[in-house]
Amino acid sequence: xxxxxxxxxxxFSLHALLMIFLGAFAGVIIGALPGLTVNMGIALLMxxxxxxxxxxxxxxxxGVYCGAIxxxxxxxxxxxxxxxxxxxxxxxxxxxLALKGEAGRALGLSTMSSLVGGLFSAICLVLVxxxxxxxxxxxxxxxxxxLAVFGISIITSVSSLSIVKGLMGGALGLFIAMIGLDPMTxxxxxxxxxxxxxxxxxxxxxxxxxxxxxxxxxxxxxxxRGGENRKVQVPIKRILPTWLDMKRVFPTQMxxxxxxxxxxxxxGTGGDIASYVSYTEAKRWSKHPxxxxxxxxxxxxxxxxxxxxVAGGALVPLLTLGIPGDGATAxxxxxxxxxxxxxxxxxxxxxxxxxxxxxxxxxxxxxxMAAIGFAGLRSSAKIMDVPxxxxxxxxxxxxxxxxxxxxxxxxxxxxxxxxxxxxxILLKLDFSMSPIVIGIILGPMAETNLRRTLVMSQGDYSVFxxxxxxxxxxxxxxxxxxxxxxxxxxxxxxxxxxxxxxxVEAEGKE
Amino acid sequence: MRKYNxxxxxxxxxxxxxxxxxxxxxxxxEDGVPGENYWPSIIAWLFILLGALQLLExxxxxxxxxxxxxxxxxxxxxxxxxxxxxxxxxxxxxxAVGFVAASLVFxxxxxxxxxxxxxxxxxxxxxxxxxxxxxxxxLVFNTTLPSSVFFE
Numbered sequence: 001x002x003x004x005x006x007x008x009x010x011x012f013s014l015h016a017l018l019m020i021f022l023g024a025f026a027g028v029i030i031g032a033l034p035g036l037t038v039n040m041g042i043a044l045l046m047x048x049x050x051x052x053x054x055x056x057x058x059x060x061x062x063g064v065y066c067g068a069i070x071x072x073x074x075x076x077x078x079x080x081x082x083x084x085x086x087x088x089x090x091x092x093x094x095x096x097l098a099l100k101g102e103a104g105r106a107l108g109l110s111t112m113s114s115l116v117g118g119l120f121s122a123i124c125l126v127l128v129x130x131x132x133x134x135x136x137x138x139x140x141x142x143x144x145x146x147l148a149v150f151g152i153s154i155i156t157s158v159s160s161l162s163i164v165k166g167l168m169g170g171a172l173g174l175f176i177a178m179i180g181l182d183p184m185t186x187x188x189x190x191x192x193x194x195x196x197x198x199x200x201x202x203x204x205x206x207x208x209x210x211x212x213x214x215x216x217x218x219x220x221x222x223x224x225r226g227g228e229n230r231k232v233q234v235p236i237k238r239i240l241p242t243w244l245d246m247k248r249v250f251p252t253q254m255x256x257x258x259x260x261x262x263x264x265x266x267x268g269t270g271g272d273i274a275s276y277v278s279y280t281e282a283k284r285w286s287k288h289p290x291x292x293x294x295x296x297x298x299x300x301x302x303x304x305x306x307x308x309x310v311a312g313g314a315l316v317p318l319l320t321l322g323i324p325g326d327g328a329t330a331x332x333x334x335x336x337x338x339x340x341x342x343x344x345x346x347x348x349x350x351x352x353x354x355x356x357x358x359x360x361x362x363x364x365x366x367x368x369m370a371a372i373g374f375a376g377l378r379s380s381a382k383i384m385d386v387p388x389x390x391x392x393x394x395x396x397x398x399x400x401x402x403x404x405x406x407x408x409x410x411x412x413x414x415x416x417x418x419x420x421x422x423x424x425i426l427l428k429l430d431f432s433m434s435p436i437v438i439g440i441i442l443g444p445m446a447e448t449n450l451r452r453t454l455v456m457s458q459g460d461y462s463v464f465x466x467x468x469x470x471x472x473x474x475x476x477x478x479x480x481x482x483x484x485x486x487x488x489x490x491x492x493x494x495x496x497x498x499x500x501x502x503x504v505e506a507e508g509k510e
Numbered sequence: 511m512r513k514y515n516x517x518x519x520x521x522x523x524x525x526x527x528x529x530x531x532x533x534x535x536x537x538x539x540e541d542g543v544p545g546e547n548y549w550p551s552i553i554a555w556l557f558i559l560l561g562a563l564q565l566l567e568x569x570x571x572x573x574x575x576x577x578x579x580x581x582x583x584x585x586x587x588x589x590x591x592x593x594x595x596x597x598x599x600x601x602x603x604x605x606a607v608g609f610v611a612a613s614l615v616f617x618x619x620x621x622x623x624x625x626x627x628x629x630x631x632x633x634x635x636x637x638x639x640x641x642x643x644x645x646x647x648x649l650v651f652n653t654t655l656p657s658s659v660f661f662e
Contacts, residue, residue, distance in 0.1 A: 047653075048646075048647065048651055048653065051651050051652055051653050052651075164560055164563050164564045164567060165518065165564070167556075167560050168518070168522055168557070168560045168564070171522075171553055171556045171557050171560060174553050174556075175529065175550075175553050175557075178549060178550060178553065182546045184546075185537075185545070185546055187536070187537075187546050189533070189536060189546055189550065190529075190532060190533070190550070213594075213597075216593070217590040217591075217593055217594060218590070220586075220589055220590045220593045220620075220623075220624065221586040221587055221589065221590040222586075223624050223625070224585065224586035224589050224624075225586050388624065389620075389621050389624035389625060389626045390621070390635055392593070392620055392624060393616065393617040393618075393620035393621055393635075393636075393639065394617075394639055396593070396597050396600075396616075396620060397613055397616065397617060397639060397640075397643060398643070399597075400597070400600065400601065400604060400656070401609070401643060401647060401653075401655060401656075404604075404654075404655070404656050405647065405653045405654060405655075408654050410601065410604065410605050410656065413601050413604065413656070414598070414601055417594060417597050417598055417601060420594065420597075421591075421594045424590060424594075425582070428580055428581065428582060428587075429514055429518060429580060430511070430578070447549040450544075450549070451544045451548065451549070454542070454543070454544050455542075455543055455544070458542040459539070459541075459542030459543070459544075460542075
């Protein structure tokens with residue numbers, strides 16, 4: 001109880017509340033601007049948080065995380081362009097509703113649904129994660145290695161375009177993390193007598209380069225291709241959803257929140273999957289399925305509740321096992337590491353105040369996100385009017401400032417730019433950035449625990465298969481690795497068998 | 511994309527080989543104890559294996575996004591490279607003249623590169639961006655901004 005009170009006093013201090021507010025505000029704007037992503041927002045603002053005392057920086061990032069997921073729905077509803085992938089399903093009914101002149105109703109419902117989804121997942125996080133941490137507290141080196149392998153295996157799920165290239169990205173991340181001091185012998189590896197490399201390549205500049213600088217270059221290219229945002233004028237009359245609307249969509253919101261939380265807790269999934277599954281389920285359970293695609297209020301609520309519920313769900317494996325669920329949580333894990341907090345089951349016993357601060361902070365971040373959403377709905381359309389030729393120099397300047405602020409060395413600024421150009425070229429070649437970050441984050445955990453296990457077992461590899469928990473995680477890792485490869489083929493075969501060729505053909509047309 | 515996929519395959523294999531080459535002096539697996547080169551060799555073999563897989567994909571699954579055109583040299587892409595080059599010069603300027611002066615040159619340069627022709631717009635935006643970043647980073651969050659090496 002004392003821990004909870006201490007955590008509450010930390011979260012409800014004026015400074016922390018202000019930072020959560022600023023984080024959520026920045027997140028909503030980043031999410032609402034097409035071309036700026038959740039990952040980029042967290043990567044850009046993360047260096048800023050290192051100067052904060054205690055958990056304030058983490059709380060601010062929680063605000064960014066919640067705000068950015070929600071912010072994507074604004075553009076989805078108003079200009080038929082999802083600000084984030086998680087908002088893609090919101091377009092299906094949000095934009096038609098806006099075209100009917102009910103943009104305010106759609107935005108109000110999306111904000112309320114985001115709040116319901118976010119709060120529900122926060123409750124689940126509070127209830128589930130301590131129990132999972134208790135189970136996980138008895139894990140030792142072999143289990144931690146298998147957990148790291150499991151975490152790395154989600155790479156195939158976050159590599160949307162090419163699984164082989166996703167794995168190559170992961171391997172690149174492992175290599176980057178390996179440069180510098182050997183974790184066991186303290187000998188130098190791949191430093192080429194460079195003083196900078198002796199300390200290893202700093203995580204933050206790599207992150208900022210891959211996610212933010214490369215996106216700045218993509219935006220620059222898009223602006224030359226004439227990809228400026230389309231300006232749409234839509235009247236926003238009503239902000240708060242009516243009682244009737246709320247009564248109608250509440251079951252949908254709760255169902256979607258459950259779906260989003262569960263999907264969020266599965267590493268490798270994310271808001272985009274949660275929102276589409278929530279939308280499909282809402283349509284299946286709806287009394288008015290014919291309204292879907294033509295401006296259904298349930299169709300707006302379901303994807304938003306589902307996508308925002310992912311935040312709390314994704315924090316469950318992150319806090320309890322130290323496994324990031326997606327790119328955004330992988331970046332946040334880096335922030336935790338910089339703050340000296342090692343994520344995993346021991347976090348709950350060694351840092352109970354910090355854990356409770358995150359719990360309470362997530363509730364506050366969701367409330368702030370909703371408050372900003374409702375207060376700024378009328379002016380939200382104006383956010384999208386910011387032209388790219390103003391955004392890009394801001395992003396590039398922030399990249400330089402952010403990467404410099406971590407170690408106060410200009411080498412980091414040039415490392416950011418180098419990785420930014422590399423990231424830009426890799427994006428062109430169908431590589432994803434998230435696997436690289438996951439590799440960097442989980443590489444040291446995998447290596448250290450693998451070598452520690454082998455030292456303990458005197459080089460006997462069978463230890464990984466004789467320990468039940470370890471073997472289970474390795475089996476799950478293999479399944480996670482191959483499911484995205486085999487899954488679609490099995491799904492197509494099953495559809496063909498159960499629904500006949502017509503069904504497969506219809507899906508193909510979609 | 512097919513041509514680039516082949517380049518990626520050979521590039522990955524070459525990278526793996528280089529990891530092995532540069533790690534040849536590190537200690538390997540000795541007396542059941544994995545040394546410094548143990549993990550790098552795993553990663554090196556992973557790169558070589560993935561390079562081989564990529565090549566197999568190109569050979570046996572010719573349709574896998576092969577139709578996608580990879581644009582690495584059109585004018586918009588060259589402008590993106592130019593923005594990176596300007597950023598590199600900005601890095602040098604940060605070192606020479608510090609954050610405020612360098613950014614007051616950099617922001618309007620990028621805006622001009624993106625087609626902003628109104629000088630007063632570029633000037634106003636530059637001052638606003640640099641001012642806001644300075645206030646938030648240096649004054650509110652107490653973060654150190656790059657300063658000129660001549661004034662240290």
